[in-house]
Amino acid sequence: MEIDPTEHEIADLGPKIKDVDDADELREMLAAEEDGEDRVPVKTLIEDRLETVEGEDEEVDPGDADLDDMTVADVANMVRDVEDIAVLEDLLEREKAGQDRKTAKSQIEGRIDTLRDSDDDEDEEVVIEDPEEKYPDLDHPTADKKHVRALEDGDYRDMWVYCETQQGQLIDVSREMLGKARELMDGYNDEYGESESVIAVLIGDGVGELAEECIAYGADRVIYLEDERLDRFRHTPYTRIFCDMARNGGHPFGREDRAEDDWRDYDEPRYTVFPATNNGRDLSALAQAEFDSGLASDCSDLFIEPADISNPAKTGKPGETVEFQRVLHMKRPDFSGFEYSTILCLDKPGREFHPQGASVIPGSFDVPDPDPEREGEVIEHEMPLDDDWFKVEVTDYDQLEGGVDLTGNEVVVALGRGIGSDPTEGIELGLDLVDQFEEADLGLSRGVITASYQFAGHVEQYVTEERQIGESGQEVEPAVYIAAGISGAVQHKVGMDESDTIIAINTDADADIVDFSDYFIQGDLFEILPELTDSLENGELDIQALAGGASDD
Amino acid sequence: MTDDYEHYEAVVVGAGPGGAAAAATLAQNGVETLVLERGVESGSKNVSGGLIYAEESAPYTIDGLFPNFRTEASERPVTEYYLHNVAGRKVKTIDLTDLHEHDTMWSDAVLRRHMDSWLEDRVHEVTRETGGGLLTGVRVDGLLREAGEIVGVTCEELDPIKADAIIAADGVNSELARDAGLMDWEDPEEWFQGVKAIVDMPEGAVAERFGVADDEGVAHLFSGDLFEGVRGGGFLYTNDDSLSIGTVFHLDSLVAEEAEPHELLDALLTHPLLDQWLQGEYEELEYGAKLVPDSKKAAHPSPHRGRLMLVGDAAGQMQAQGPIIKGMNHAVSAGALAAEAFSEAQTRDRPAEAGQRYETKLRDEGVMKKLRPTPYKIASAVGENDAVASMTDSLVDSSLGKLGIKAADRLGLLGRSFNSPFVMSVMPDTRTPYVTAPTAIAEALGTPVRAENDVEPPDLADRIGDLTYDVGDPHIELQDNSYEASGAAVAACPVSAKDFGGGCYRDETVKTNGHEEHLVSLDTQPCVECGTCAIVADTEWEHPAGGKGVEFKQG
Structure with a gap:
C-alpha cells in the first residue's frame, strides 16, 4: 500500500487516489481506513475509485456474470453496456434469486426501461399508474367505466366533415366547414409532405345528390348513406352510421362483418369536424364518445400546428417539454366571448385520443366559392340498418316560420310615420299597392313598429319587426323602392339606399329622403297611394309624369 | 352554488375618473381589484361639459394618481x-x-373618450399586478345579496361576482345606487x-x-x-x-x-x-x-351601504359653484378616498368599516363641504x-x-x-x-x-344619424304611455322633439273606438343614455347591455 489513507486529510487524498489503478491496493486502503479513523467521506472516495478501476479492467460477460460476487457498482457498470433486454431480464431474475439487493435490481430495471423506451421510438419508459392507486383518497367517478374503445397503436388519417342537411339542402355551415377543411388540409399536406384528404359525410334521405356539391366546396371524397327512414335526424341511427363509416373494416370495436375500404388504409379519421347546430352538437358528442376521444364544442377557429407540451400527464416526462405534431388547435369562446381558449386533443402515454374532434359555430368561416370543376370520389356506404335504431319515431314536426324575407323582391312598398293619422288605412293602402306587382312586399320604418299606433286586426299581422327596413332591420335593394311617409333618417337609408329606383312620397319637400330619391312626389300618402294603385291597375302608370320633385341622379 | 361565484377583494364598477382613481388607489395598496366597464372602451359612454380641475385643497388630483395625465390625456x-x-x-x-x-x-x-380610454390602459396595468384586471363590455345590473346583505354584483354578461368592497362609480344613472336605495x-x-x-x-x-x-x-x-x-x-x-x-x-x-x-x-x-x-x-x-x-341637493351625505360605496356622479357629487361646474375632480377624490377607506379597514381586519371610514374622509377632507355648502x-x-x-x-x-x-x-x-x-x-x-x-x-x-x-x-335627425349605435334590446320601458305621465320627455329628451318621428319619444294621437287618446311612444334606438326620461317620464330605466347602445367617439 503506497498511500495510507489514515495519514492523509481527505483534501489531499482526493488528487492522490486518482493515480491508484490497482483494485487490490484500493481494497487494502479501504481496510486500513476502516481499521483506523473509519471516516465515511474517505471510504466513499476510495470506493468510488475502486468502482472506476474495476469497471475498467474487468470485462465481465453479463450472460454468465456471478452477481453474488459483484458489488452494486459493478452491476451498474456492467449493465450500462448491455443492449439485450433478454439478458437484462435474466440478470434481474438471478439477482432476485440471489442476494435480491434493491439497489442492484433498480440498476438493472432502469437499464431495461431505457432500452424499452428507445425501442418505442420514445426516449423513456413511462410508468402508467392507475389514478385510483396513485390517489386513493380522491373520488374516481370514471373508475368503473365499462367501455374503453380507444385504439392501441391506431392509424389515423384525413379530416372528416359531417355535412348537415335541412330539407334536402346543405346548410351553410356545412359549406363553411368544407371550405375550412380544404384550407387546413392543403396546408397540412404541404407542411408534412402528406396527401391526406377532406372526407365529406352525408347521412339522410336522398342526400347522395348533394355529393357533387360537397366536392365543389372542397371535399376529396364523399361518403354517403341514404335511407328514407333517415329523413329526420335521430341520435341512434345517425351515430351508428357515422361511426361505422369512420371505423375501417377489422376495427376491434367496429361492426364485425364490415369490409375494409379499398380506398384507405387507416383505422379512424385523424380529425373530425361537426357543425355546432342542435343536431351537430348531439351527433358530435355521441360519436366522439363512441370513439372514446375528446370533443371541443362550439369552436370559432381551427388550425393545425405543432404544440409544445410540458404537462407530464401527456408527455410522460416530468420536467420536459415535448413537441406534439399535427395537432388540431380548436379555439373556442369562453365566458360569453370575453376570453378564448384553445383546446388540444392529445394522445397520452398508454392512451390514444383520436379522432381529434371539434364542432364549429355556424358563421365562423366564410362560405367558399364553389368550384364545379373540382373532381372527387363519391362512395355510397353500405351497412344494415337495424330496426331497433328507429324505435324513436318522429310523429309530428313543425317548420318554424322562416320570417319575412323582404330581399329578392322586385318592388318594396315601405311605409313610415306618415300613416300616423290613420295607421290601419295606411297599411291597407300599402298592401293594395303591393298587390299590383308580381314580386312585391310591404316594408315598414322603425318609427312605425315602435309607435303606439292601434291597428285593426286584419292588418296587425303585418306590423312586426320582421318587416322593418334599416340599420336594425333588413337591408333591401329591389328594382323599385316606394317610400311613403318616411323622412329618411340615416338608419333607414342604409337599409334601402342600394335600390335601383327610389320613389318617395312625402308631404314635406325638405325631408331627407328627397335627397336620395330618384322621384319625389310631394303629397299625402293617403291620396297618392290610391292614385298609384289605380293607375297601375288601369295600366296607365307613368312614373315620370307623377314625379313632381327633384332627384339627385 | 353561490359559493362558486368568483370573488375579488374589491370590485369597481365603471372606469371613468372616479372608478379609475379608486382602482388605482386600491391596486397601490395591494388590493385585488376587478374593474367592470360597460362601454366597448372606457369613455365610450361618457359625456362631460369638458373641464377637469385639480384643486389645491383636494386630497387627490388626477395627475397625482396618473402621472403624465396632462400631457397625454387632456386637451x-x-x-x-x-x-x-x-x-x-x-x-x-x-x-x-x-x-x-x-x-x-x-x-x-378634456374629451372623455380620449381621456377615459387612456385611464383604462393605466388602470388595467396596475390592477393586473394585484391579481385583478379590467373588463370592458360588461354591464353590472344590480347588487348580489345574501341574507339581505350586499355581497357582490350581478352582471348581464357574466355570473355574479362577490367582493369585500364594491365601489360604484357607474355614473349619474347608477343602477347600483338605486338598487341600494341610496339615490x-x-x-x-x-x-x-x-x-x-x-x-x-x-x-x-x-x-x-x-x-x-x-x-x-x-x-x-x-x-x-x-x-x-x-x-x-x-x-x-x-x-x-x-x-x-x-x-x-x-x-x-x-x-x-x-x-x-x-x-x-x-x-x-x-x-x-x-x-x-x-x-x-x-x-x-x-x-x-x-x-x-x-x-x-343630490349629493348623498352618507354614500355607502354595507360593502357598497358610491363615488362621483353615482353619489351626486357634482358641484355647481355658480357658473363653474366641478364634477370629475370630486369623483377622483371620492374614488381614492373610498379606496383608502377600504384598504385601511381591511388592514385592521374590519372591512365592514370601510363605508363609515369613507364618509368620515369625505367630511374631513372637505369634499362634502364643497358639495353641500352650509x-x-x-x-x-x-x-x-x-x-x-x-x-x-x-x-x-x-x-x-x-x-x-x-x-x-x-x-x-x-x-x-x-x-x-x-x-x-x-x-x-x-x-x-x-x-x-x-x-x-x-x-x-x-x-x-x-x-x-x-x-x-345640423338638425336633430342628422345629429342622431351621426352618432354610433349598436342597437340592443330596448333598455327603457314606458310604464305609462299617456301624455300626462310621460309627455314631458318628448321635449326634454335631447334626442326627441315635438313633431319629430325619428327620436326616442314621439307624441301620437291614437283613435280607438271613437275616442282619441294622446299617447307617447318610445323607440330606444337613438337613445344617448342621459337618463332624462327616467326623471320626467314614467319609465323602467336600465342601461343597455355591455357594449350596446350609443358609443361616443369624443365625449
Whole structure:
C-alpha cells in the first residue's frame, strides 16, 4: 500500500487516489481506513475509485456474470453496456434469486426501461399508474367505466366533415366547414409532405345528390348513406352510421362483418369536424364518445400546428417539454366571448385520443366559392340498418316560420310615420299597392313598429319587426323602392339606399329622403297611394309624369 | 352554488375618473381589484361639459394618481375664463379668471373618450399586478345579496361576482345606487341636463381665433335671454383642435318651459357673439347629452351601504359653484378616498368599516363641504321661496335695479361678487342669477355685437344619424304611455322633439273606438343614455347591455 489513507486529510487524498489503478491496493486502503479513523467521506472516495478501476479492467460477460460476487457498482457498470433486454431480464431474475439487493435490481430495471423506451421510438419508459392507486383518497367517478374503445397503436388519417342537411339542402355551415377543411388540409399536406384528404359525410334521405356539391366546396371524397327512414335526424341511427363509416373494416370495436375500404388504409379519421347546430352538437358528442376521444364544442377557429407540451400527464416526462405534431388547435369562446381558449386533443402515454374532434359555430368561416370543376370520389356506404335504431319515431314536426324575407323582391312598398293619422288605412293602402306587382312586399320604418299606433286586426299581422327596413332591420335593394311617409333618417337609408329606383312620397319637400330619391312626389300618402294603385291597375302608370320633385341622379 | 361565484377583494364598477382613481388607489395598496366597464372602451359612454380641475385643497388630483395625465390625456388648460351676459345683441363680458383660479392648481379641457380610454390602459396595468384586471363590455345590473346583505354584483354578461368592497362609480344613472336605495330619479329639481356639441376647428384656428398659445386655452360662459327664459347657461371650452360648446339647464325649468334642449343649444351656436370663433364654418363632430346632479341637493351625505360605496356622479357629487361646474375632480377624490377607506379597514381586519371610514374622509377632507355648502341651505330657504324670487327678479329688472347694476359696475362690485366663490356657492336656484340679472346687466352695460353668425347646426335627425349605435334590446320601458305621465320627455329628451318621428319619444294621437287618446311612444334606438326620461317620464330605466347602445367617439 503506497498511500495510507489514515495519514492523509481527505483534501489531499482526493488528487492522490486518482493515480491508484490497482483494485487490490484500493481494497487494502479501504481496510486500513476502516481499521483506523473509519471516516465515511474517505471510504466513499476510495470506493468510488475502486468502482472506476474495476469497471475498467474487468470485462465481465453479463450472460454468465456471478452477481453474488459483484458489488452494486459493478452491476451498474456492467449493465450500462448491455443492449439485450433478454439478458437484462435474466440478470434481474438471478439477482432476485440471489442476494435480491434493491439497489442492484433498480440498476438493472432502469437499464431495461431505457432500452424499452428507445425501442418505442420514445426516449423513456413511462410508468402508467392507475389514478385510483396513485390517489386513493380522491373520488374516481370514471373508475368503473365499462367501455374503453380507444385504439392501441391506431392509424389515423384525413379530416372528416359531417355535412348537415335541412330539407334536402346543405346548410351553410356545412359549406363553411368544407371550405375550412380544404384550407387546413392543403396546408397540412404541404407542411408534412402528406396527401391526406377532406372526407365529406352525408347521412339522410336522398342526400347522395348533394355529393357533387360537397366536392365543389372542397371535399376529396364523399361518403354517403341514404335511407328514407333517415329523413329526420335521430341520435341512434345517425351515430351508428357515422361511426361505422369512420371505423375501417377489422376495427376491434367496429361492426364485425364490415369490409375494409379499398380506398384507405387507416383505422379512424385523424380529425373530425361537426357543425355546432342542435343536431351537430348531439351527433358530435355521441360519436366522439363512441370513439372514446375528446370533443371541443362550439369552436370559432381551427388550425393545425405543432404544440409544445410540458404537462407530464401527456408527455410522460416530468420536467420536459415535448413537441406534439399535427395537432388540431380548436379555439373556442369562453365566458360569453370575453376570453378564448384553445383546446388540444392529445394522445397520452398508454392512451390514444383520436379522432381529434371539434364542432364549429355556424358563421365562423366564410362560405367558399364553389368550384364545379373540382373532381372527387363519391362512395355510397353500405351497412344494415337495424330496426331497433328507429324505435324513436318522429310523429309530428313543425317548420318554424322562416320570417319575412323582404330581399329578392322586385318592388318594396315601405311605409313610415306618415300613416300616423290613420295607421290601419295606411297599411291597407300599402298592401293594395303591393298587390299590383308580381314580386312585391310591404316594408315598414322603425318609427312605425315602435309607435303606439292601434291597428285593426286584419292588418296587425303585418306590423312586426320582421318587416322593418334599416340599420336594425333588413337591408333591401329591389328594382323599385316606394317610400311613403318616411323622412329618411340615416338608419333607414342604409337599409334601402342600394335600390335601383327610389320613389318617395312625402308631404314635406325638405325631408331627407328627397335627397336620395330618384322621384319625389310631394303629397299625402293617403291620396297618392290610391292614385298609384289605380293607375297601375288601369295600366296607365307613368312614373315620370307623377314625379313632381327633384332627384339627385 | 353561490359559493362558486368568483370573488375579488374589491370590485369597481365603471372606469371613468372616479372608478379609475379608486382602482388605482386600491391596486397601490395591494388590493385585488376587478374593474367592470360597460362601454366597448372606457369613455365610450361618457359625456362631460369638458373641464377637469385639480384643486389645491383636494386630497387627490388626477395627475397625482396618473402621472403624465396632462400631457397625454387632456386637451388645453384653461388660462382665461369669461362670463358673457347676453340681452339680444348686447353683451356684457365679465372676466371670471380669478374665480376660476381660486383654489385651482390647474384646470384642463378634456374629451372623455380620449381621456377615459387612456385611464383604462393605466388602470388595467396596475390592477393586473394585484391579481385583478379590467373588463370592458360588461354591464353590472344590480347588487348580489345574501341574507339581505350586499355581497357582490350581478352582471348581464357574466355570473355574479362577490367582493369585500364594491365601489360604484357607474355614473349619474347608477343602477347600483338605486338598487341600494341610496339615490333616486324622482325630483327634476335635483338635476341639470347638459347637451354639448363638439365642433371641429381647422388646424391653427383655435390659437388664432382665441388668441392663445399652444399651451393655453379659454373658457367662455353665457347667460341671459338667449335661452327662452329657461334657467341655465351655455359654455364654450377650447380643446386642442376642437371646441366643446354646450348648454346646461335646470331640468325642472326645461320641463316647465317645454323647451327643446337641442334648440337651446342652437340658439347659443347661432348667436352673433360666437361668430368671432366659428367664422361661418361649422362642422359638428358629435352631439351628446348628460344629466348633471346638483350636489347641493343630490349629493348623498352618507354614500355607502354595507360593502357598497358610491363615488362621483353615482353619489351626486357634482358641484355647481355658480357658473363653474366641478364634477370629475370630486369623483377622483371620492374614488381614492373610498379606496383608502377600504384598504385601511381591511388592514385592521374590519372591512365592514370601510363605508363609515369613507364618509368620515369625505367630511374631513372637505369634499362634502364643497358639495353641500352650509350657507346654501340657508340662502335657498329664502331665495328659492317663490314670492321672494319674483320680488328679486322685478327689483333687478326695474330701472332702480339697473341703476344699481350700473353703480355696482362702476364701483367694480359686479366683477367682484361674481368672482367670489362664496357668493357663487350660495346663489339660489331661481331665474335671478341665470336669466334676469344677466339680461339686466347686459341691457344696462352691454355693447352690441355687430357680426352676423350664419352657421347652420345640423338638425336633430342628422345629429342622431351621426352618432354610433349598436342597437340592443330596448333598455327603457314606458310604464305609462299617456301624455300626462310621460309627455314631458318628448321635449326634454335631447334626442326627441315635438313633431319629430325619428327620436326616442314621439307624441301620437291614437283613435280607438271613437275616442282619441294622446299617447307617447318610445323607440330606444337613438337613445344617448342621459337618463332624462327616467326623471320626467314614467319609465323602467336600465342601461343597455355591455357594449350596446350609443358609443361616443369624443365625449
